[in-house]
Amino acid sequence: MTETPIAIEARNAVKSFGQGAVAVRALDDVSVQIRRGEFFTLLGPSGCGKTTLLRLIAGFETPTSGQILLGGEDITHLPPNKRPVNTVFQSYALFPHLSVAQNIAFGLEMQNRPRAEVAATVARMLALVQLEPMANRKTSQLSGGQQQRVALARALAPTPKVLLLDEPLSALDLKLRKEMQIELKRLQQETGITFVFVTHDQEEALTMSDRIAVMSAGHIQQVGSPRDIYTRPANRFVASFIGETNFLTGTSDGTRVVLGNGAAVDVTAPKGPVTLAIRPEQVRIAGVDGGGMPATVASTVYFGTDTHLHLTLSDGTAVVARQQSPAAGGIDAPKGAQVGITLPTDALQVLGE
Known part of the structure; x- marks a missing residue:
C-alpha cells in the first residue's frame, strides 16, 4: 500500500514570545506531519499553541528554532506571499465595497491571471459554495454563513496546496455552525486540498476531521483519528478535554484494580495507584435489585432522547451515566434513588498522567 505523501511538516518547532524571565514558550519542541489531502484539526484550549502553529505554517510568524516544511521543502523563512498556502480568518476579512464575485476574483487579479481564467475560476468557485445567485451582491448585504462561504471561495480560488482555517465558524450561531461543518467537509472532499483547521470546539473536531492533534501548553498530547482520540485517549488531559469522562x-x-469503594474490576494495569477512565454512555445502570456497585442518584439532567444521571458511589466518587430517557426505554431513577452500576471491562481505559 502506497503511503500518502506529507503536505506539511513541523520539525522540533519552538516559538517563544518575549525574552529572559518573562519569555513565554507558545510552542515547545512540536513535531507533526500532516498528510496531503486530509482534513487535519489542531484542537485545544485557549493558549495551547494551536494558532501559533498555524501562523508558523502561514508564514506570519517565524519559529524561534525548528523547521516548517511544505511537500518536503523547507519554507521556514519563506515570506507568506511566496507560500502556496491560503488562510481563512475568524473575521473573514472581506471587502465590503466589492461584490461577491469581485471578492473571489481579487487574489487572482493580484496574481495577474488572464481575465478569462479569472472569470472561469470565479464561476467555478461560486458553484462550489452554492452562491451563484449572490454573485453581484455586496458582501455587506450577506448573512454570516454566506460571508463565510465567500471567504472560503476566495481562499480556494488560487488552488492553494494547503488551506489554513483559524476558528472560522466561531462567530456563527449553533444551527449555522453545524451546517457549515458539513459544508466545510464537503468542500475539502470535493477539492482534495489539505485543510488545517484550528478550533477549541471538540464537536467540530470530531465531526469534520480525518485526524486530530490535541494540544496543551505548547505540546501535542496525541494525534489520531476522531475515533482513536475518543475511545483511546493517551492521557488524562485528552480524556477530559474530548467529551465527558468519568x-x-x-x-x-x-490484573485487577480495587476501586475506592472496595469493588474490584478485572483490568490489566501497572501495579500501584492507577486512574481508570470510562465514558458516561458506557456505564451500565440497573435497578436496586439489578446488582453491580451501589450508587445514589444525586441529580438527573434531561436532554430529550437521553438523560444524564449524576451518581455518587459509596466512597463519594462522582460518576455520570448517560442512558436513554425513560420514554425511550431507560430507567426512571429520580434524585435519591438507589441503583446499581456496572463498568464493562472492555470500556475501561488505563490512563497516564
Whole structure:
C-alpha cells in the first residue's frame, strides 16, 4: 500500500514570545506531519499553541528554532506571499465595497491571471459554495454563513496546496455552525486540498476531521483519528478535554484494580495507584435489585432522547451515566434513588498522567 505523501511538516518547532524571565514558550519542541489531502484539526484550549502553529505554517510568524516544511521543502523563512498556502480568518476579512464575485476574483487579479481564467475560476468557485445567485451582491448585504462561504471561495480560488482555517465558524450561531461543518467537509472532499483547521470546539473536531492533534501548553498530547482520540485517549488531559469522562482511582495488583469503594474490576494495569477512565454512555445502570456497585442518584439532567444521571458511589466518587430517557426505554431513577452500576471491562481505559 502506497503511503500518502506529507503536505506539511513541523520539525522540533519552538516559538517563544518575549525574552529572559518573562519569555513565554507558545510552542515547545512540536513535531507533526500532516498528510496531503486530509482534513487535519489542531484542537485545544485557549493558549495551547494551536494558532501559533498555524501562523508558523502561514508564514506570519517565524519559529524561534525548528523547521516548517511544505511537500518536503523547507519554507521556514519563506515570506507568506511566496507560500502556496491560503488562510481563512475568524473575521473573514472581506471587502465590503466589492461584490461577491469581485471578492473571489481579487487574489487572482493580484496574481495577474488572464481575465478569462479569472472569470472561469470565479464561476467555478461560486458553484462550489452554492452562491451563484449572490454573485453581484455586496458582501455587506450577506448573512454570516454566506460571508463565510465567500471567504472560503476566495481562499480556494488560487488552488492553494494547503488551506489554513483559524476558528472560522466561531462567530456563527449553533444551527449555522453545524451546517457549515458539513459544508466545510464537503468542500475539502470535493477539492482534495489539505485543510488545517484550528478550533477549541471538540464537536467540530470530531465531526469534520480525518485526524486530530490535541494540544496543551505548547505540546501535542496525541494525534489520531476522531475515533482513536475518543475511545483511546493517551492521557488524562485528552480524556477530559474530548467529551465527558468519568475518572476512577484505585490500586492495581497487575490484573485487577480495587476501586475506592472496595469493588474490584478485572483490568490489566501497572501495579500501584492507577486512574481508570470510562465514558458516561458506557456505564451500565440497573435497578436496586439489578446488582453491580451501589450508587445514589444525586441529580438527573434531561436532554430529550437521553438523560444524564449524576451518581455518587459509596466512597463519594462522582460518576455520570448517560442512558436513554425513560420514554425511550431507560430507567426512571429520580434524585435519591438507589441503583446499581456496572463498568464493562472492555470500556475501561488505563490512563497516564
